[in-house]
Amino acid sequence: MKRTGKKTATDRNFVVALSRGLDVLRAFQPSDGLLGNQEIAARTNLPKPTVSRLTYTLTKLGYLTPVPRFEKYQLAPAAMALGYAALANLGVRHLSEPFREEVMRATGGAVAVGGRDRHSMIYFGQSRGSETVGVQLDVGSRVPIATSAMGRAYFWALEEDDRAELLRVLREHYGSRWPKMRDGLERAGETVAKHGFAISVGDWHDDIGAAGVALKLNDGTGPYAFNCGAPAFRFTEERLINDIGPRLLTMVRNIEAALGGLVPHSKKDDSKKLKSGGKVARVAEGIR
Template sequence: MKRPAKKVATDRSFVVALARGLDVLRAFRPNDGLLGNQEIAARTGLPKPTISRLTYTLCKLGYLTQVPRFEKYQLAPAAMAIGYAALANLGVRHLSEPFRDELMRQTGGAVAIGGRDRFSMIYFGQSRSSMTVGVQLDVGSRVPIATTAMGRAYIWALPDDERAALLRELREHYGSRWSKLKDGIERAGEMVAKHGFAISVGEWQHDVHAAGVALRLNDGTGPYAFNCGAPAFRFSEELLINDIGPRLLAMVRNIEAALGATAVPLDTRTITNKKSKTGGKLAREVEEI
């Protein structure tokens, strides 16, 4: 888990202690169960003595519950209440549900909506059936921005300056892996420009294929992103491009209309899809990060 950037040290309005406490809560993931101080320290990158003080404080405030028998902690109802309150306020989650369910029935894929959490997309709505047993994700699950269809669609829905900042952070985060990842992000940008959606063909998990489409509302929230995925043997790359992707794009456009949203498409005037990876504005934008 990435700690706050060094520049916040000079930001007098930034409360480091609060940020660290929230990092501790972020360390807990769906299906984790119990975590000890050492595990939390490893996930947050914070010193164990600091973690001990933070978990003690969070227990006193009711956000964590200690299980003395195992000397570990679990999220308490007060922490879960924050998450449920956030979900309740996400109108797009509720409005999109019948659209997601219909696309799930049409395609047999799992259909989800998510928003960004640092270098991940976190699911806050999910429609799946017995046909999607190979995609074991649910509300609260995180998937990486850089390698998933949902994440890549999100990246290319950002304003230029925000996307450039995120790409710089991703380069720092992934280090030597960045060269390969940026190629996938670049290809996704070309696909969004040409088709309106991104795909991931075994690039996150080798046996999962998916398409992704971004949604940006005119109230300034988001962007959010949807995906439709299934085991690789069910969704071939050809099917993603010719059927699943267009269906997902149509679904998102219908949701935009229902919400009174304004689509913010990628500016295709600056991209020529016939250019090679080393040519064109898009390629240079990612290459320079």
């Protein structure tokens, strides 16, 4: 995590202390048990004395539970309640469940829906069967925007201004690794324009293959994105292009219809993006 930017920090309406407190809560990941002030400081890039004051305050408010024996903390029920309340209000999570289950059974892949959290996508719905033992992700898991199928689909579903801002965030996050990430995003843009979905085969995780499709709504929320993934020996690039991706695209379009979402572009319209001067070509120039 990075500290609050100078521009944001000088905004008179922006409460820096609140932002830092939320960064402390964000530092806890699903696979974590306990975290100490030193670990939290390393994850948030905040000074340890500041972290100590924040963990003390969050403990008093009931969002953290101290474990004195180890001099560490864990998330308290009050913090978890915020997450569950958010999940309960995400209608797309509940409505999409039968659609996700159907695709999971038909493909043998794990099917998830997620939304953006900084430079990652975070799962808030997951359908996984016995055949997806190689995909150990669940609600609360994160996948990177730049290299995952879900993230790439989300990226290319953004409006131009929002995509430019996300580009800045990703470029800053990856630093010297950015050229490789940029190339993957460019290829994903061409795949989305041609097929309507993104893919990732070994880009995020060496032995995972997945397809991703964005979900765009007309209520001002999102976009969100779905993926369908499995071990790469089962979800090869060929199968992702010819089978998994089209199935997932149909699923998401059906969900959009059920939610009253936007009407998808036709394949003929999407193909125009690949032409010289098309949308993908213009945006790719900004990625560099």
